[in-house]
Amino acid sequence: MILLNGSPREKGCTYTALSEVAAQLEKNGIETEIVHVNKGPVLGCTACGACYKLGKCAYSDEDGVNECVEKIKAADGLVLGSPVHYASAAGAFVAFLDRVFYSKGNAFEGKLGAAVVSCRRGGATAAFDQLNKYFTISSMPIVASKYWNMVHGNKPEEVRQDLEGMQTMRVLGDNMAWLLKCIEAGRAAGIELPEREKNVRTNFIR
Numbered sequence: 001m002i003l004l005n006g007s008p009r010e011k012g013c014t015y016t017a018l019s020e021v022a023a024q025l026e027k028n029g030i031e032t033e034i035v036h037v038n039k040g041p042v043l044g045c046t047a048c049g050a051c052y053k054l055g056k057c058a059y060s061d062e063d064g065v066n067e068c069v070e071k072i073k074a075a076d077g078l079v080l081g082s083p084v085h086y087a088s089a090a091g092a093f094v095a096f097l098d099r100v101f102y103s104k105g106n107a108f109e110g111k112l113g114a115a116v117v118s119c120r121r122g123g124a125t126a127a128f129d130q131l132n133k134y135f136t137i138s139s140m141p142i143v144a145s146k147y148w149n150m151v152h153g154n155k156p157e158e159v160r161q162d163l164e165g166m167q168t169m170r171v172l173g174d175n176m177a178w179l180l181k182c183i184e185a186g187r188a189a190g191i192e193l194p195e196r197e198k199n200v201r202t203n204f205i206r
Ligand SMILES: Cc1cc2nc3c(=O)[nH]c(=O)nc-3n(C[C@H](O)[C@H](O)[C@H](O)COP(=O)(O)O)c2cc1C
Pocket: 007, 008, 009, 011, 012, 013, 014, 015, 082, 083, 084, 085, 086, 087, 088, 118, 119, 120, 121, 122, 123, 152, 153, 154, 155
């Protein structure tokens, strides 16, 4: 399982929440890797369309978008973690994810997805909804917990005091592990991803 930390703070609140999910996955025998992806300036998608031909983003050398796509391709699932910035996911993380998801083709189909957000006080559900939209446009089943996946705090120690938030993270880890095992069992029984129709793209009605 790949867990992307989209906070500019490498070991902050988002990391604390993601670490709780990762620890629970590991307890269930699932390998995890937390990858810090918001390390500096990130270019937004320039809509150049080069990824259609190249099969990858043309602008990845500096910020590792393509490297991240390869990591996700090799994994069974993806957790997106972000702090809430102005009731949205962190801006540079959104820039990064736009390029990851636009350039990946259909490579993430069937991989599990979950979003986790951290905020001091408000805007968590808006950011949570925003991140989940990357999964629902990519045929990625979303894994739920017992509450929306959010923690509250400005510092890691405050997040650790959010006992319900931390439990929500652990339940998410358990649910992800359970669904991964169900999918693996299904695959062993011969259940594959559905065959896809040829893509239809209509720019509204035409
Ligand atoms: C630019 C910026 C905007 C923020 N906007 C919000 C916000 O809209 N709502 C909120 O509750 N907290 C907001 N915060 C606080 C962070 O969401 C909160 O401290 C979060 O837990 C930090 O996670 P991190 O340590 O992983 O970066 C903002 C912080 C920054 C730096």
